[in-house]
Amino acid sequence: MGKIKIPRKSIALDMTAMCDMAFLLLTFFILTAQMKPQDPVVVDTPASISDTKLPDKDILTIAIDAQSRVFFGIDGQFDREKMLEFTASNYKVGFTPQEIKEFSLMSSFGVPIGNLRDLLNAKDRDKFPQMGIPVDSANNELSKWVANARYANPKLRITIKGDVNASFDVVEKVMNTLQDQNINKFNLITDLKAKPKVL
Amino acid sequence: MADLDTGGGKKVSTRVDMTPMVDLAFLLVTFFMLTTTFNKPQTMELNMPDKTDDESVKQKIAESRTTTLVLAENNKVYYYTGVENPQVNVTNFSETGLRKVLLQKVRTIKDPIVVIKAKKEAKYKNVVDVIDEMAITGVKIYALVKITPEDLELVAKAPF
Numbered sequence: 182m183g184k185i186k187i188p189r190k191s192i193a194l195d196m197t198a199m200c201d202m203a204f205l206l207l208t209f210f211i212l213t214a215q216m217k218p219q220d221p222v223v224v225d226t227p228a229s230i231s232d233t234k235l236p237d238k239d240i241l242t243i244a245i246d247a248q249s250r251v252f253f254g255i256d257g258q259f260d261r262e263k264m265l266e267f268t269a270s271n272y273k274v275g276f277t278p279q280e281i282k283e284f285s286l287m288s289s290f291g292v293p294i295g296n297l298r299d300l301l302n303a304k305d306r307d308k309f310p311q312m313g314i315p316v317d318s319a320n321n322e323l324s325k326w327v328a329n330a331r332y333a334n335p336k337l338r339i340t341i342k343g344d345v346n347a348s349f350d351v352v353e354k355v356m357n358t359l360q361d362q363n364i365n366k367f368n369l370i371t372d373l374k375a376k377p378k379v380l
Numbered sequence: 381m382a383d384l385d386t387g388g389g390k391k392v393s394t395r396v397d398m399t400p401m402v403d404l405a406f407l408l409v410t411f412f413m414l415t416t417t418f419n420k421p422q423t424m425e426l427n428m429p430d431k432t433d434d435e436s437v438k439q440k441i442a443e444s445r446t447t448t449l450v451l452a453e454n455n456k457v458y459y460y461t462g463v464e465n466p467q468v469n470v471t472n473f474s475e476t477g478l479r480k481v482l483l484q485k486v487r488t489i490k491d492p493i494v495v496i497k498a499k500k501e502a503k504y505k506n507v508v509d510v511i512d513e514m515a516i517t518g519v520k521i522y523a524l525v526k527i528t529p530e531d532l533e534l535v536a537k538a539p540f
Contacts, residue, residue, distance in 0.1 A: 196398030203405030210409060214416045226506040230515055231424040243505070340423060345505035349498045360428060368423035369506060377516060
């Protein structure tokens with residue numbers, strides 16, 4: 182069979198349009214990347230080889246920082262409002278509609294119920310000293326918050342975000358609080374680390 | 381007026397080939413897409429048994445297959461096998477420490493059971509690292525339980 186040589190013509194394609202589209206895509210992804218919600222406390226989580234990803238919604242986060250302060254938060258503005266109403270009636274504290282609105286915008290908080298109104302009304306919330314939610318058996322506010330959160334949204338998954346230097350004592354108290362409410366499956370939030378080679 | 385010498389007056393085409401620019405743009409898009417999925421935090425699942433005060437419901441476990449780890453302050457891990465008068469040793473979280481002990485158990489015992497107890501002075505990091513070691517060394521049966529006064533005594537008496 183004879184080789185038929187097809188005369189090749191060089192094609193110069195104008196790539197400008199493609200470039201425009203690429204930058205449009207880039208802009209779209211940058212803008213739709215969700216902002217991390219501002220946490221009142223910086224928690225340095227320990228590393229683990231587990232690579233199961235955290236689900237995006239319906240999560241209840243209990244954060245424990247290096248000074249063993251306990252912070253609590255759930256996602257979903259509507260659920261936060263309902264949870265606040267239940268807790269307010271538990272502890273007989275009244276909240277104005279403005280305060281309820283402020284609360285529904287807070288991603289997490291760590292103050293006893295007595296100081297919650299002050300926190301909500303504070304002008305500079307970042308500077309407000311948040312001492313953590315009480316977890317001692319004498320006054321276990323965390324158990325009420327968790328129970329009310331689950332009434333507001335039964336699908337909530339419990340996650341614990343502990344700092345590397347948090348003392349296990351507080352973590353144990355938190356886990357006991359959860360077990361008392363028959364919550365036995367929880368997720369511990371960790372950073373990813375490579376699986377070491379095991380001989 | 382002096383003239384600029386353009387070197388022969390050749391007409392240079394002003395067409396720019398955009399192909400590398402497009403490559404760059406797609407690289408950036410891919411980079412951002414991947415890093416935003418990577419900075420989602422990972423989770424470690426932890427299942428606890430139901431809390432029960434009823435002693436009879438607590439499962440009986442074979443002593444010979446059980447290793448108990450007691451997490452203490454300063455990243456120390458005390459460990460012993462069995463329940464009757466055990467020999468308590470201490471190790472740490474380095475590669476030659478706990479992992480070596482656990483690997484040896486995994487190799488010599490079929491289906492080893494590890495019971496993890498932590499003292500109040502232990503750090504959360506220690507607990508997470510131990511549960512991680514379970515996953516790394518392949519111990520399938522393990523449990524995080526409350527430390528007992530007997531364990532505290534054993535650890536206090538240990539010569540380390």
